[in-house]
Amino acid sequence: MTTKQLVLIKGTKEGLVLQLDDQCAYSDLLDELKRKVTEDGLEGQAEVTIHVGNRYCNQEQLKEILHIVQQSKHLKVSKIKSDVITVEECNQKLLKSQSATYIGIVRSGQELRADGDLVVIGDVNPNGKVIAGGSIYVMGRLKGMAHAGVEGNRECVIAASWLEATHLMIADLMELMTNEVTILAEKPEMECAYIHPNGHIAIDRLQDLRILRPNLSTFKGGS
Amino acid sequence: MGEAIVITSGKGGVGKTTTTANLGTALALQNKKVCLIDTDIGLRNLDVILGLENRIIYDLVDTVEGRCKIQQALVKDKRFDDLLFLLPAAQTSDKNAVTPQQMAKLVEELKLDFDYVLIDCPAGIEQGYKNAVAGADKAIVVTTPEISAVRDADRIIGLLEKEEIEPPRLIINRIRPQLMKNGDSMDVNEITTHLSIDLLGIIPDDEQVIRSSNKGEPIVMEPSTQAAIAYRNIVRRILGESVPLMSLENEHKGVFSKIKALFAK
Ligand SMILES: Nc1ncnc2c1ncn2[C@@H]1O[C@H](COP(=O)(O)OP(=O)(O)O)[C@@H](O)[C@H]1O
Ligand SMILES: [Mg+2]
Numbered sequence: 001m002t003t004k005q006l007v008l009i010k011g012t013k014e015g016l017v018l019q020l021d022d023q024c025a026y027s028d029l030l031d032e033l034k035r036k037v038t039e040d041g042l043e044g045q046a047e048v049t050i051h052v053g054n055r056y057c058n059q060e061q062l063k064e065i066l067h068i069v070q071q072s073k074h075l076k077v078s079k080i081k082s083d084v085i086t087v088e089e090c091n092q093k094l095l096k097s098q099s100a101t102y103i104g105i106v107r108s109g110q111e112l113r114a115d116g117d118l119v120v121i122g123d124v125n126p127n128g129k130v131i132a133g134g135s136i137y138v139m140g141r142l143k144g145m146a147h148a149g150v151e152g153n154r155e156c157v158i159a160a161s162w163l164e165a166t167h168l169m170i171a172d173l174m175e176l177m178t179n180e181v182t183i184l185a186e187k188p189e190m191e192c193a194y195i196h197p198n199g200h201i202a203i204d205r206l207q208d209l210r211i212l213r214p215n216l217s218t219f220k221g222g223s
Numbered sequence: 224m225g226e227a228i229v230i231t232s233g234k235g236g237v238g239k240t241t242t243t244a245n246l247g248t249a250l251a252l253q254n255k256k257v258c259l260i261d262t263d264i265g266l267r268n269l270d271v272i273l274g275l276e277n278r279i280i281y282d283l284v285d286t287v288e289g290r291c292k293i294q295q296a297l298v299k300d301k302r303f304d305d306l307l308f309l310l311p312a313a314q315t316s317d318k319n320a321v322t323p324q325q326m327a328k329l330v331e332e333l334k335l336d337f338d339y340v341l342i343d344c345p346a347g348i349e350q351g352y353k354n355a356v357a358g359a360d361k362a363i364v365v366t367t368p369e370i371s372a373v374r375d376a377d378r379i380i381g382l383l384e385k386e387e388i389e390p391p392r393l394i395i396n397r398i399r400p401q402l403m404k405n406g407d408s409m410d411v412n413e414i415t416t417h418l419s420i421d422l423l424g425i426i427p428d429d430e431q432v433i434r435s436s437n438k439g440e441p442i443v444m445e446p447s448t449q450a451a452i453a454y455r456n457i458v459r460r461i462l463g464e465s466v467p468l469m470s471l472e473n474e475h476k477g478v479f480s481k482i483k484a485l486f487a488k
Pocket of ligand 2: 240
C-alpha cells in the first residue's frame, strides 16, 4: 500500500476543496472517501467543492461520489469540478463556439439553425426563421424572424445590413416589430438588436456594438 | 426530347391556368409541338379556357391507371393542326389518385413526342403540387403584385430550390401600372429583389383576358392586345431570345423603365 493520500481536504480562496486522487483505482478512491468524510475531525457545516482532477467520471460515478460526501452532515457540496470532458462533449462545445455560414436566401416557411453564431449571406424573407445558440449576423435583409441565444445567453445580438424583422428574439425575450418600433429608424440600415440593461430588446446602430458588447470580439492582439 | 415546365404559384387564383393556356397556345403558334397537362384533379379548368371541355373522353387518372393509352386521352386543339394537345385532369377522383412516380413516368413519355410539356399545377403545397413538380425539368412561378401572393411565391420557390430542376423563373401577372405608380402595390423591382429569381415576364391586368378565357380562346389569339404581346414575349424568352421588357402604358412611362435594366444583362 502506498502512503499517498487519495483524498485531500484543502482550504482555498474559493473555500474548502475535496481533492480526489485521479490515478488510483476508482474503488480505492471510494473507500478512502467514505472513511474521510465520516472521520471525527470535521465540525460544523462547510461548503465544499469536489475536484475529481483528470479522472473521467460518468454521470453515475459522479452521483456515487456526491452521495458519499453527502453522508457527512458536516459537508455541503456546492459543485463538482473536473479537468476532463469526453471528445463528444468537446465537439459539442466546439460547435457552440463556432460560427456557421449560410449563403442563400431563407425563404418563407424555411428555418435555419446553428449551435453557435450564425452568419447569413443573403436575405431572410418574411416568415423565414433563423435560430442560433449564439449571435446572428445577416449580410442582407432580415425581414423574417430571428432568435439569438436560444439556450438562454442574453449577451447575444442580432445584427443585419437591413434590420426589418417581424419578430426579434434574444434568449427568453421577444420583440414584435410593430410600426412604433420600426418608425424610429427611417432606414433600418446597419443595425443591431441586443438586450438593454432595462431588460428590453433595443435596437441601435451597428457601430455601437463595439461599446455595447465588447466581449463579442474574439480577435486576439492589437490592431 | 422535349422539356417539361411546371407552372406553379402556391396561392390560387393568380393566373397559373391562364398562363399555361396562353404560353401553350403561343408556343404552338411558333410551330412547337406542345402538350398541356392539367394536374388540378377534382377542379379541372384548363380545358374550359382552351374551349376543349366538350371533347374530353379520358383523363389523367385513366391514363396512369392504364384504362387507356396516353394517345387516347390527349385532346387535340383543332385550331393548331397537330401542334397543341391537352391531357385533362380527372373531375371525379381525388388528388391522391396519382403519385409523383406515375407523373414522372408519364411526363418522361410525353417528352419523347412533344417539344414542350407544360404542367398546370394546383394551388397549395401538398400532393397536387408534388405530382405537378415530379416530372418537370424547369419551373415558372406566377405571382401577382399582392403581398400575400408574393409571400406564397417565396414559399414555393424555397420548395422548388430543393428539387432537381433549374432555378425557377418568375412571371408577375395582373399588373396595374397606376396602382404601382401610386405605391399602392409592390412594384416589379421590389418583387424581383424580394424573391431574387430571374424575371421571365410581366402581364398586365386586362379584362380582355377574362373575356377570352370565357370564350375558350386564349388571349394570345388576339395578337393586338397587350396581354397577348406580353405572353408572346415570354414565349420568345423561353425559346432563348432576349426580348426587352414591354412598357405597359406609354402615359406611365418610367414605372417600368428601371426594370429594363434587369434584362439588359
Ligand atoms: N392578366 C389577367 N388579367 C385579368 N384577369 C386575369 C389575368 N390573369 C388571370 N386572370 C383571371 O383570374 C382568375 C384566376 O385565374 P386562373 O388562371 O384560373 O388562376 P389559377 O390557375 O392560378 O388559380 C380567372 O378568372 C382569370 O380569368
Ligand atoms: Mg388553376
